[in-house]
Amino acid sequence: MKTLITGGAGFIGSHVAEAFLAAGHDVAVVDNLRSGSADHVPRGVRFYVADVGGPEFSAILAKEQPYLVSHHAAQVSVPASVRDPQLDARINLLGLLGTLQGCVEHDVGRFVFASSGGAIYGEADRRPTTEDTPPLPLSPYGIHKLAGEHYLEFYRREHGLRSVALRYGNVYGPRQDPHGEAGVIAIFAERLLRGERPAIFAYPDQPAGMTRDYVYVEDVARANLRALQSGAEGPLNISGGSPVHTGDLFDLVRAAYGSDLAARPGPARPGDVRESWLDITRASDVLGWRPEVPLAEGIARTVRDLRSRRR
Ligand SMILES: NC(=O)c1ccc[n+]([C@@H]2O[C@H](COP(=O)([O-])OP(=O)(O)OC[C@H]3O[C@@H](n4cnc5c(N)ncnc54)[C@H](O)[C@@H]3O)[C@@H](O)[C@H]2O)c1
Structure with missing residues (x-):
């Protein structure tokens, strides 16, 4: 089947x-x-260096005629979205709209949107958080992901474009950028490889760090395949299904690397959600999907990848 992946040069x-x-x-x-x-x-x-959503993108759709478009092109930093909400809107909202419009014009059969559980739910009062929990996004990044999901609904109603929004937890694994502001496992591993002490960003009343729900990237890729095969529609949480404190995560990365360096404390950043834990029952029921790679194993693979890329 013909498939087009936007953001396919990313992690x-x-x-x-x-x-x-x-x-x-x-x-x-x-x-x-x-x-x-x-x-x-x-x-x-086949690789096209182009912006999503623009005229060039439409020409690519006309040439490729994909059945499925899996939309992963985005600006992915929450702090960057807080600093510059308009930039985030241009890439994450207008880029998505141009992509959806192109999909309708070129008769794409199915659309997968890389959404975000943690950023959409914000400080949810129910954990693990189910898909029907009222969203409370704290950052422009989360606001635009949520608006994107509303647009999927609009394009489904108005144009019959069938779509699913995969609300990812914290995705990690090989090829994640260790120099960005997202991707704490890659950042910890890279700092330890350089012999530096990484910072654990924490709120004063949560000294062990915030909690996040981690999922290995190959499990996420498998969920994309299942989303296509199942014909599921609407939002689905895709995550590891258990909360991990950043401090405990650091201990796991340190064990995988074999380091005894201690972390240093750092202040929480604007837009940082305190706790994130996604309920993955719906993905399990609808997609027959569950995460398969345990956190310690996934971290070991990530550290091996970073080591081999540094050589
Ligand atoms: N990494 C996570 O934990 C996580 C969690 C939830 C959701 N997501 C979502 O998953 C998707 C992929 O994230 P990632 O972590 O792989 O990030 P990434 O930065 O590695 O990948 C994004 C890709 O999009 C490309 N891109 C950016 N703007 C573009 C544009 N206008 N036109 C074409 N390409 C463009 C980038 O060059 C990059 O290759 C994003 O939509 C992100 O919001 C990621």
Whole structure:
């Protein structure tokens, strides 16, 4: 089946491209290399360096005629969205709208949107948080992901575009950028490899750090495949299904690396959610999907990848 992945030169998108290729799909990637790298795009994929949503993107859709579009192109930093909400809106909302419009004009059959559980729910009063919990996004990034999901509904009602929003937890694994503001496992591992003490950002009343719900990137790629096969519609939480304090996470990364360096405390950043824990029952029921890679194993693979890339 013909599949087009936006943001496929990025961390998650490149794993999604790999999973679709391995499952026998004909895969194309569109990415403007804002944060991605051409080296991440798997061999055997047609690669277009272009912006999503613009006229060039429409021409690519006309040429490729994909059945499925999996939308992973985005600005992914919550603090960057707080500093510059308009930039976030241009990439994450207008970029999505242009992509959806192109999909309608070129008869795309199905659309997968990389959404965000933690950023959409904010400080949810129910944990683990189910998909029907009222959203309370704290950052422009979360606001635009939520608005994006409303637009999926609009395009489904108005134009019949079938879609699913995969609300990811904290995704981690090989190829994650250790120099950005997101991706704490890659950041911890990179700092330890350099012999530096990483900071654990924490609120004063939560000294062990915030809690996050981590999911290995290959499990996320598999969820994208299942989303296509199942024909599921609407939002689905995709995560590890258990909360982990950042302090405990650091201990796991340190154990995988074999380091005895201690972390240093740092202040929570604007927009940081205190607790995140997603209920994955619906994904399990609807997609027949569950995460398979345990956290310690996933961290060990991530550390191995970073080590080999540094050599
Ligand atoms: N990493 C996580 O934990 C996480 C959690 C929840 C949701 N998500 C979502 O998953 C998706 C992928 O995130 P990631 O972590 O792989 O980030 P990433 O930065 O590695 O990937 C994003 C890709 O999009 C590309 N891109 C950015 N703007 C573009 C544009 N206008 N046109 C074309 N390409 C563009 C970048 O070059 C990059 O390759 C994003 O939508 C993100 O919001 C990620």
